[in-house]
Amino acid sequence: MPKVTWLGVDSEPDCKETGMKNYVFKKGEAVEVDDPFILLKCYGNKYFEVEGWEPEEETETYPTAVGASAQGPVSKPTEPKAKWPGT
Numbered sequence: 001m002p003k004v005t006w007l008g009v010d011s012e013p014d015c016k017e018t019g020m021k022n023y024v025f026k027k028g029e030a031v032e033v034d035d036p037f038i039l040l041k042c043y044g045n046k047y048f049e050v051e052g053w054e055p056e057e058e059t060e061t062y063p064t065a066v067g068a069s070a071q072g073p074v075s076k077p078t079e080p081k082a083k084w085p086g087t
């Protein structure tokens with residue numbers, strides 16, 4: 001089972017433990033974790049170390065329209081307002 005260790009926070013030396021969901025992490029002590037949400041949150045966090053687990057690579061892709069823009073049409077200040085296609 002994967003283990004998560006909280007490394008602590010240098011700016012708060014008196015803080016000896018932290019919690020997330022139903023887990024309590026004491027500074028420097030490994031805790032067995034089976035919750036994928038907690039594992040993912042801790043994996044990318046510099047204050048935690050995760051052993052025995054790595055996130056799965058995303059293989060799902062989403063098609064995009066050729067020539068599509070993330071923004072709608074934009075008018076020049078001297079032109080009337082642009083309209084979305086079909087409006």
